[in-house]
Amino acid sequence: MADYLIALAGNPNAGKSTIFNALTGARQHVGNWPGKTVEKKSGLFRYRETEIEIVDLPGAYSLSAFSPEEVIARDFLLEARPDLVVTVLDAANLERNLYLAVQILELGAPAVVVLNMADVAESQGLTIDDERLSQALKAPVVRTVGRREQGIDQLVETVYQQLIRRDKGAGPSRPAEVTLERL
Ligand SMILES: Nc1nc2c(ncn2[C@@H]2O[C@H](COP(=O)(O)OP(=O)(O)O)[C@@H](O)[C@H]2O)c(=O)[nH]1
Numbered sequence: 001m002a003d004y005l006i007a008l009a010g011n012p013n014a015g016k017s018t019i020f021n022a023l024t025g026a027r028q029h030v031g032n033w034p035g036k037t038v039e040k041k042s043g044l045f046r047y048r049e050t051e052i053e054i055v056d057l058p059g060a061y062s063l064s065a066f067s068p069e070e071v072i073a074r075d076f077l078l079e080a081r082p083d084l085v086v087t088v089l090d091a092a093n094l095e096r097n098l099y100l101a102v103q104i105l106e107l108g109a110p111a112v113v114v115l116n117m118a119d120v121a122e123s124q125g126l127t128i129d130d131e132r133l134s135q136a137l138k139a140p141v142v143r144t145v146g147r148r149e150q151g152i153d154q155l156v157e158t159v160y161q162q163l164i165r166r167d168k169g170a171g172p173s174r175p176a177e178v179t180l181e182r183l
């Protein structure tokens with residue numbers, strides 16, 4: 001039994017699997033979601049004596065259950081109640097990706113938001129104010145370039161700190177009441 005269970009969520013092609021692989025390496029298990037033909041990947045990684053199990057959720061644009069993938073993602077978040085949700089955003093398509101992020105944050109689980117594809121966003125001349133985004137979402141924001149494993153160490157540290165913080169009863173105080181308009 002791992003010490004913590006966390007989930008990795010995001011739109012299709014945001015870079016979830018790349019980040020999942022960077023975190024877990026060879027410590028992966030591939031199966032199917034119960035009763036579905038959709039692949040379920042889970043894996044383990046260790047940090048500071050802590051064993052963390054991570055589930056790579058199917059890509060989803062929302063939790064509105066418009067597709068089997070969205071149903072699986074939503075049901076897992078609601079029923080398995082992971083200790084933390086890492087939402088991977090494609091920084092080059094931030095506005096579209098924020099829709100899912102806001103829905104996940106509204107569930108109230110501790111969260112970390114990943115701005116992946118930071119290289120693509122930069123090459124397109126997009127500048128993102130990480131600090132402001134973090135304040136609006138009420139969640140830590142970590143910038144990554146998954147394909148080059150940039151930012152992964154920072155992500156692991158941030159996830160760990162959030163898990164520990166929760167165990168100390170420090171947060172989150174209440175579900176984030178975030179709306180896209182306020183961003
Ligand atoms: N340029 C760039 N490509 C990335 C980055 N992260 C992942 N990719 C690529 O984006 C594509 C989709 O990534 P994948 O992990 O399969 O996305 P998923 O659908 O969310 O699991 C793959 O070709 C990755 O190699 C990144 O930070 N920058």
Ligand SMILES: [Mg+2]
Nearest residue numbers: 016017018059
């Ligand atoms: Mg994937």
